Amino acid sequence: MKTNLKKLAADLDFEPLSGINLLDRIPQSAYVSDLLSDVIGKAQPGMLWITSQVHKNIVAVASLKELSAIIIVNERQIDDEVVKHAEDEGVVILASHLPAFETAGKLYIYLNRAE
Amino acid sequence: MEVQYEIRGGDFSAAGQASSEIKKLLKQFNIDPQIVRRIAIALFEAEVNVVAHAYKGIMKADIDTDSIRVTVEDEGPGIEDIDKAMEEGFSTASEAVRQMGFGAGMGLPNIKKNVDEMILTSIPGSGTCLKMKVLF
Ligand SMILES: Nc1ncnc2c1ncn2[C@@H]1O[C@H](COP(=O)(O)OP(=O)(O)OP(=O)(O)O)[C@@H](O)[C@H]1O
Ligand SMILES: [Mg+2]
Numbered sequence: 640m641k642t643n644l645k646k647l648a649a650d651l652d653f654e655p656l657s658g659i660n661l662l663d664r665i666p667q668s669a670y671v672s673d674l675l676s677d678v679i680g681k682a683q684p685g686m687l688w689i690t691s692q693v694h695k696n697i698v699a700v701a702s703l704k705e706l707s708a709i710i711i712v713n714e715r716q717i718d719d720e721v722v723k724h725a726e727d728e729g730v731v732i733l734a735s736h737l738p739a740f741e742t743a744g745k746l747y748i749y750l751n752r753a754e
Numbered sequence: 755m756e757v758q759y760e761i762r763g764g765d766f767s768a769a770g771q772a773s774s775e776i777k778k779l780l781k782q783f784n785i786d787p788q789i790v791r792r793i794a795i796a797l798f799e800a801e802v803n804v805v806a807h808a809y810k811g812i813m814k815a816d817i818d819t820d821s822i823r824v825t826v827e828d829e830g831p832g833i834e835d836i837d838k839a840m841e842e843g844f845s846t847a848s849e850a851v852r853q854m855g856f857g858a859g860m861g862l863p864n865i866k867k868n869v870d871e872m873i874l875t876s877i878p879g880s881g882t883c884l885k886m887k888v889l890f
Contacts, residue, residue, distance in 0.1 A: 675802075676860035679795055680867070692855045696802075699770040703795050 641665045642749075644708055648733055651745055653710060657722045658731030666707040668750065671743050675700050682706060689735075689743055693717045701730045708732065710746075712739045755817045761801055763809040763830065766854060772813045773797035776824070779817070785890050792868040793822060793888050799861040800826045800884055806851050807831065808882065821870075821889045832878040840866065840874070 645662035648655055655662060667685035672678050673692050682688060684705040690697065693715045701709050708731035711717060717732065725732050735742040757779065759772035777794040797813065804811035808830025816823045833839045840862050847857030866872055871887040 673855045674858040674860070675855045676799065676858045676864055679799065680860050680864045690855075694854055695767055696769055696854070699774070699798060703791070703798055705791070 644731060644733070647749065651735075651749060653733040653735050656711075656717060656732040656734055657725035658708070658729065661729060661731050664707045664731065666750070669710075669743065669746055671739055679704060687746065689739055689746070691715055691739060693721065695721050695724055697721075698725045698728050698730050701725075702728045706730075710735050710742060712737065712742050756814065757817075758812055758814040761804040761811040761813060761826075761828070763805060763807075763811070763828070766805055769802050769805040770798055771801075773801045776813075776815050779815075780822070783817075789888060789890055793824075796865045796868040796886055796888070797824060797826075799865045800824070800886070802856065803861055803882075803884075804828045804830070806847055806856050811881075819890075821887055823885070823887045826884045826886075827881065828883075829881045832880055832882050833874070833876040834878050836874055836876065 643663050643665050666687045669687035669689055670678060670682040671689040673690050675696060678688060678700055682704050685707050687708050687710055688701060688706050689710045689712060691713045693711055697709055710733045712735045714736060759775060761772055762768060773794055776797055780790045801813060808828035811826060811828030814825045838844050842863045843859040845857045845859035851857050869886040870889050873885040876882040
């Protein structure tokens with residue numbers, strides 16, 4: 640059975656910041672990058688995107704690529720304005736309390752086990 | 755049908771608005787969502803390039819029954835070497851722009867991959883003009 644974002648967030652201790660009503664999405668793998676055009680070029684629809692970027696343009700990238708969620712790492716503070724923009728655009732933002740390496744590692748094990 | 759939007763150089767909080775408006779417009783027509791996605795990606799990259807590298811610009815879209823043609827023209831430093839600018843990884847983005855995660859040198863290659871026709875011309879010291887066409 641494939642895990643949805645709601646279960647994944649609960650199991651891995653990711654805090655949903657936007658798109659609470661969209662957590663039934665089933666994530667397909669993940670991509671780690673802080674370079675926006677790299678994500679635009681290489682990420683696939685349905686992927687999770689692990690990043691430490693927190694400015695407004697990440698919402699546009701997630702929306703353009705139809706990513707299942709953005710996972711913010713390193714306890715970066717995210718502005719209310721960005722969260723609101725994500726809500727409007729149907730973009731899920733989850734906050735991880737770990738750095739990118741640990742977040743990706745946990746997620747890698749989790750997704751490969753769940754699938 | 756023709757629409758046009760202004761793009762302000764340096765204004766990253768508004769970056770993407772013009773391309774997002776055109777995407778919304780296209781969604782109202784009966785166009786393959788895959789094609790709409792390709793157009794939206796190319797327009798976003800083109801818009802961000804004006805914001806990141808130029809002073810101001812205009813995005814003009816001409817939507818026909820079988821294709822969309824978009825011209826993005828800006829006033830800015832222009833591009834000295836177009837072939838080099840088209841290479842993956844080439845970027846002259848400032849440190850501040852790189853901090854935001856732009857400057858991978860992937861924008862123009864991403865545009866090329868997503869459109870059917872692309873013509874990039876520039877007068878160094880004056881501005882840049884990017885013409886794109888996507889068939890429906
Ligand atoms: N409108 C423009 N005006 C002036 N220079 C431009 C413009 N568009 C692109 N360039 C030049 O071409 C280079 C490559 O552009 P490209 O979009 O591929 O990468 P980038 O914008 O630097 O980084 P990325 O798009 O990956 O965030 C830019 O760094 C810049 O030197
Ligand atoms: Mg670019």
